[in-house]
Amino acid sequence: MTNPMQARQRPFRNHAARHFLFETDADGRVATITLNRPDKKNPLTFESYEELGDLFRSLARASDVRAVVLTGAKDNFSSGGDVFEIIEPLTRMAMPDLLAFTRMTGEVVRQMRACPQPIVAAVDGICAGAGAILAMAADFRIATPEAKTAFLFTRVGLAGADMGACGILPRIVGQGRAAELLFTGRAMTAAEGLAWGFYNALHERPSLLGEAQRFARTIADGPxxxxxxxxxxxxxxxxxxxxxxxxxxxxxxxxxxxxxxxxxxxxxxxxxxxxxxxxx
CATH class of the missing domain: 1.10.12 (Lyase 2-enoyl-coa Hydratase; Chain  A, domain 2)
Known part of the structure; x- marks a missing residue:
């Protein structure tokens, strides 16, 4: 007799993403999501926000994926929201649409935290704004010495309270350090991130992704x-x-x-x- 709950599960090995890259290792246990707009340092768009939220929500039904690596293409993690595809349209929106947008972006973090698979963020280069939030929302973070992580919201006249930052970041780096980063918008160096507990480890650029996938595999092969x-x-x-x-x-x-x-x-x-x- 078919188990109705198991019947709801499906493999993600051949999942086709539209607004970023998605691939798994040979048996599907480790999935790698790559933000893939390197010409602009991998910014997010309305479409990629929505697809990321949908993907992390649907991973709860994965029959194969046991851990996820989140990274960016070509020596950068993510520069955050695309200036012309997101920021400029937001300046012309009324409050109901602005609230719909901020709820949609927050939903990505909500689904990252809710999905059962541990998430490893592999961070190189620029990790700013919403990109820093995605790294923050992961369960583990490893980086290169070149990583620069900045919660830039105050630089554009916004609160540091974005996508859960005021609740999650202090639990990772402490209240005082989180306040400094969220009030000033300054970049946290990779060395600071390691010392403060934001990053679990630092690796040289050529080995970053491999180390992230290796670590994710140890998690996937565990209980x-x-x-x-x-x-x-x-x-x-x-x-x-x-x-x-x-x-x-x-x-x-x-x-x-x-x-x-x-x-x-x-x-x-x-x-x-x-x-x-x-x-x-």
């Missing part, structure tokens, strides 16, 4: 159901008190213990073998 639970708990526990945290994690861990992965890992340990995680 991916349990990794998805860890990601969910990391998000949900922001707004919990200690009693709620302990109870939520008790329930989460009991669910993971009920999977075959837990039993398989024990048997593999006892046999001095490597466990195979299947997520069921």
């Amino acid at each position: 991916w159901f349990a990794h998805a639970m860890t990601k969910k708990m990391l998000d949900q526990e922001w707004a919990m008190g200690i009693d709620q945290m302990i109870e939520a994690e008790a329930q989460a861990q009991a669910i993971c213990m009920a999977t075959g992965d837990f039993t398989r890992a024990f048997k593999a340990f006892a046999a001095k073998a490597r466990p195979a995680f299947e997520g069921n």
Whole structure:
């Protein structure tokens, strides 16, 4: 008998993206999303925002993808919203349309945080504005020494409160450092980002993408159901008190213990073998 929930899943190995590049490794476990407008340092458009949000939402039904790498083409991550394709039209919009736009951009972050796959941002060169937000919204961030990360909103007369920055960034780098970056709009160097905990590691430019994909593969080959639970708990526990945290994690861990992965890992340990995680 067909499992109706499993029937809702589909492979993404042959997924065709329209406004960026999407590819997976041979078995589909690691997907790489590449922002691919290198002539303009990979800016975002109305269409790419919408497609990114839709893609991260649909990855919840992926039968193959277990981790995602997000990067940019040709030595830059992303310069943020395209000046002429996004910024200029926004200056002519009325409030209801502006709110629809800011909700659409925020939805990308919401779906990045909600999708079960851990996301690794591989950052090189310019990582600015909404590009910095995408890196911030990832679960892990690695960069090159040339990476320059700037939350530029104040430079164009806007608040630093964009796409969740005032809530998420302080949890990564601390309140004081986040305030400095969001008020001044200055670029955070790669060395600062590493020291402050924004970046998990730095790698030279030629090896960046390979290192990101290698790390993503270690995540994908691990207990991916349990990794998805860890990601969910990391998000949900922001707004919990200690009693709620302990109870939520008790329930989460009991669910993971009920999977075959837990039993398989024990048997593999006892046999001095490597466990195979299947997520069921």
